[in-house]
Amino acid sequence: xxxxxxxxxxxxxxxxxxxxxxxxxxxxxxxxxxxxxxxxxxxxxxxxxxxxxxxxxxxxxxxxxxxxxxxxxxxxxxxxxxxxxxxxxxxxxxxxxxxxxxxxxxxxxxxxx
Amino acid sequence: xxxxxxxxxxxxxxxxxxxxxxxxxxxxxxxxxxxxxxxxxxxxxxxxxxxxxxxxxxxxxxxxxxxxxxxxxxxxxxxxxxxxxxxxxxxxxxxxxxxxxxxxxxxxxxxxxxx
Numbered sequence: 250x251x252x253x254x255x256x257x258x259x260x261x262x263x264x265x266x267x268x269x270x271x272x273x274x275x276x277x278x279x280x281x282x283x284x285x286x287x288x289x290x291x292x293x294x295x296x297x298x299x300x301x302x303x304x305x306x307x308x309x310x311x312x313x314x315x316x317x318x319x320x321x322x323x324x325x326x327x328x329x330x331x332x333x334x335x336x337x338x339x340x341x342x343x344x345x346x347x348x349x350x351x352x353x354x355x356x357x358x359x360x361x362x
Numbered sequence: 363x364x365x366x367x368x369x370x371x372x373x374x375x376x377x378x379x380x381x382x383x384x385x386x387x388x389x390x391x392x393x394x395x396x397x398x399x400x401x402x403x404x405x406x407x408x409x410x411x412x413x414x415x416x417x418x419x420x421x422x423x424x425x426x427x428x429x430x431x432x433x434x435x436x437x438x439x440x441x442x443x444x445x446x447x448x449x450x451x452x453x454x455x456x457x458x459x460x461x462x463x464x465x466x467x468x469x470x471x472x473x474x475x476x477x
Binding site: 285295298338349350355 | 393395397402403404405406407410412420452454456458464465466467468469470471
């Protein structure tokens with residue numbers, strides 16, 4: 250079946266450090282890939298997305314590239330801030346899959362001064 | 363208010379009681395979804411709806427009932443609550459069509475505790 254695997258958290262970084270959160274997927278077709286972010290006490294909101302191989306999604310300094318050969322969509326940011334502390338979810342949607350998303354388990358990021 | 367809202371935001375109920383969680387969206391989105399969020403599981407889809415009067419099961423539908431008589435509302439009912447249904451529940455909505463990447467917009471969540 251379809252699944253998304255994320256690195257275990259929490260990830261704790263100092264402000265201005267480089268961030269990578271790994272995400273790999275298993276899918277029967279050609280999915281669209283998403284990163285959602287959940288700030289404390291809130292619902293999820295879309296951070297970035299990529300709909301085909303080699304696409305790069307970017308937003309708020311975060312980037313992720315859709316790598317079909319490695320079935321990966323790793324999230325990166327060059328310099329994190331305290332305000333980036335949140336839980337990050339990788340997700341996939343299959344074409345023709347009724348708009349359903351399959352989520353990873355989430356990775357908590359804590360950024361300290 | 364524009365957007366997607368959920369009520370109540372917090373609910374404590376007893377085992378065996380029926381409880382309904384409400385979800386309302388103002389965008390006239392075709393799709394609506396219910397997820398539960400549990401530590402170690404991420405978000406799991408309970409039910410979804412492609413349009414009014416069209417609903418379908420997700421990954422974990424047992425013990426839940428949904429209806430969608432109007433496009434903007436998608437209530438989730440726990441017919442006889444169990445402790446295993448203690449969770450945070452999120453409603454989401456989405457447009458449909460080939461031009462969008464079908465972003466899902468999430469409500470703020472309902473934290474349900476079953477005692």
